Amino acid sequence: MPVAVTLTVMFRLSWQITAAALLLLPLFLLPARVMGGRLTALMRQTAACHSSLTALMTERFSAPGAGLVKLFADPEAESTGFTARATRIKELEVRSTVSQFLFVIALALVSALAVALVYGLGGYLAVTGTIRAGTVVTLALLLRELYDPLTRLAGTRLDLITALVGFERILEVLDLPPLVTEPAHPKQLPAGPLPVEFDEVTFAYPAPDQVSLASLEDAATLDTRGGEDVLRKVSFRIEPGTLTALVGPSGAGKSTLATLIPRLYDTDHGSVRIGGADVRDLSFATLRRTVGMVTQDSHLFHDTVRANLTLADPEATDEDLWHALRRARVDGLVRSLPEGLDTVVGERGHRLSGGERQRLTIARVLLARPRVVILDEATAHLDAHAEAAVQEALTEALQGRTALVIAHRLATVRAADRILVLEAGELVESGTHDALLAADGAYARLYRTQFAEPADIGGAVSVPAPPHRTPDAALTRP
Ligand SMILES: Nc1ncnc2c1ncn2[C@@H]1O[C@H](COP(=O)(O)OP(=O)(O)OP(=O)(O)O)[C@@H](O)[C@H]1O
Structure with missing residues (x-):
């Protein structure tokens, strides 16, 4: 009632x-x-x-x-x-x-x-x-x-x-306002290999209160001060289809520089351009399609090999997957897994070694067919066999692509068309391996401590020829 x-x-x-x-x-x-x-x-x-x-x-x-x-x-x-x-x-x-x-x-x-x-x-x-x-x-x-x-x-x-x-x-x-927002009218990129340019780029990581919530942290209030500049007025250009190695002491800002290309953060001053377009003018989908990244930790999800690979291309057939695995020199390993492509890997699945994980992530990048590849080489030493396999996979992955490699290995710096030397956030040198060694500056010092092998210091080791890079047919998307 x-x-x-x-x-x-x-x-x-x-x-x-x-x-x-x-x-x-x-x-x-x-x-x-x-x-x-x-x-x-x-x-x-x-x-x-x-x-x-x-x-x-x-x-x-x-x-x-x-x-x-x-x-x-x-x-x-x-x-x-x-x-x-x-x-x-x-x-x-x-x-x-x-x-x-x-x-x-x-x-x-x-x-x-x-x-x-x-x-x-x-x-x-x-x-x-x-x-x-x-x-x-x-x-x-x-x-x-x-x-x-x-x-x-x-x-x-x-x-x-x-x-x-x-x-x-x-x-x-x-x-919480997003740090990176998509443009309302994104630009399109031209076809073919693309140059990557940094123009007077200065960058500091955002303050904790911009990236986290006070209520989710143990500290009641978050620090509102911005960090120190990690990169200062960095300018360079990577020509389309060439390989550039980025070297420098630990903490110089190499990984930070690499994250600005797929626009994980925005620059504070200056601009990052791909194919002539500022990354802030490109849609997230274009950036995802154009830039491929292989990080040092080569993270794999707790899921099947197939699911980890198709993240890069959900439409890929088994034939595409095996093709990418073959090119990344990891097909033999996947074949030997108990359930092949359906084997669960990742933290709680079938555990793979560092070299194996890196080759699987390289296969993922091959499947995505990005025109720009960024690679953070593993610092951990691999044995000769694993090192050779990773090197072959890399040569295959970088072929015909504009590549920036944070280099920790001699073979990579020698194979690079150009080497950039970063120190405390500033670009202090750039040039070829031979030219920089002859200049006897920051690179020569770094080379002697980080890259050179004992027999190499006297110049007795023969320099392997850089991999021959030709435009990759697989790069052209339908
Ligand atoms: N997410 C982050 N937030 C705040 N500061 C950071 C962050 N990541 C890195 N830094 C700082 O930025 C500086 C550069 O770090 P970065 O990882 O880019 O150096 P790196 O040259 O790649 O070093 P390494 O060779 O040891 O990996 C360091 O001082 C580091 O403390």
Whole structure:
């Protein structure tokens, strides 16, 4: 029965009892008001504790994290840290369940109080002969019809208050402005091999408060200061279809420079251009199609070999996959896996060696057929056989493409058409291997400490010819 009809009937039966019942209405808002604030605070604390525990588990239970814990960490301290967080969550959950329970009991109590009042006042009126006993019972029943929707409404208000705590966190994520935004009218790139240019590029990593949320971090407030310039006024041009090696001491900014080409970050000053177009004027899809990257850690998802490869080209057939695997010199390995292309690899799957992982990621790049390839060579030493296999795979992958290789191996710097030397974020030298050695500057010093092999310092080692690079037929997309 609608509330208005119930009220009308009640008024007609006894205006005194109905008025008293209405006077009790504000009491229904009281539990929601008291509990609402308390539950909101509890929910906020619970959400913060959950995210802290999830972050801890993600770090500690990943393969590298678990290895680190096993090697260095104190198991007692790790267990204490985990237990402390889990216990805090348990306490908060118990407190919020008890609070919700108390809220339901408080509402039931208010409702029972109102019914008791009706019987009390009604009984008195019945005894004095103002109304009949039957009317009192009818009024008590009607009162339930009046209070039930109110009880539900108060409960909904509480649900709403607690749901808003979840929304607060979602909105915080949605409100974080993206660092890199897609242009409204993207430019198209010309066909064929493309040059890559850096024009007076200066770059500093964004401040933590621009890339993270305070509520998701252990620190209550994040640092708002921007970092130091990692790259300063860097300018160079990589000619279409040529191989450029990037060398420099650790921390010079080589990886940072490489991430600006696929626009993982935007430059602060200057511009990065591919095929004459500023990367800020290209769509994300064009950048993804044009630039291929093989990183040092050669990450593979916990999924099948097939799924890891088709990430680069979802339309690829098995024949395409085997072709790419053959060219990356890793087909033999995949064939020997228990379920071939369907073998699960990655952290929790079939574990592959560093060299094998790198060749699989090279196969992924071959499948994507990017016109610009960026490669961060593995620093770890591979054995002679693995090194030769990776080298062959690289020669194949870089053929006919504009390539920038962060070089850690002698073979690569020698094969490069040009070498760029980066020191403390500045480009200090560029030229061919022989010219830079003859100049006896920063490259020559680096070469003697990082690249040269004992027999090589005297110039006794013959220089292998650079791989012959011809435009790759596979590059031309239909
Ligand atoms: N995501 C990041 N946020 C803030 N600073 C960073 C980030 N990544 C790197 N840096 C800083 O930028 C500088 C250059 O690092 P980068 O990794 O580019 O050097 P690198 O020459 O590639 O070194 P390496 O040869 O050891 O890999 C370092 O001082 C580093 O601390």
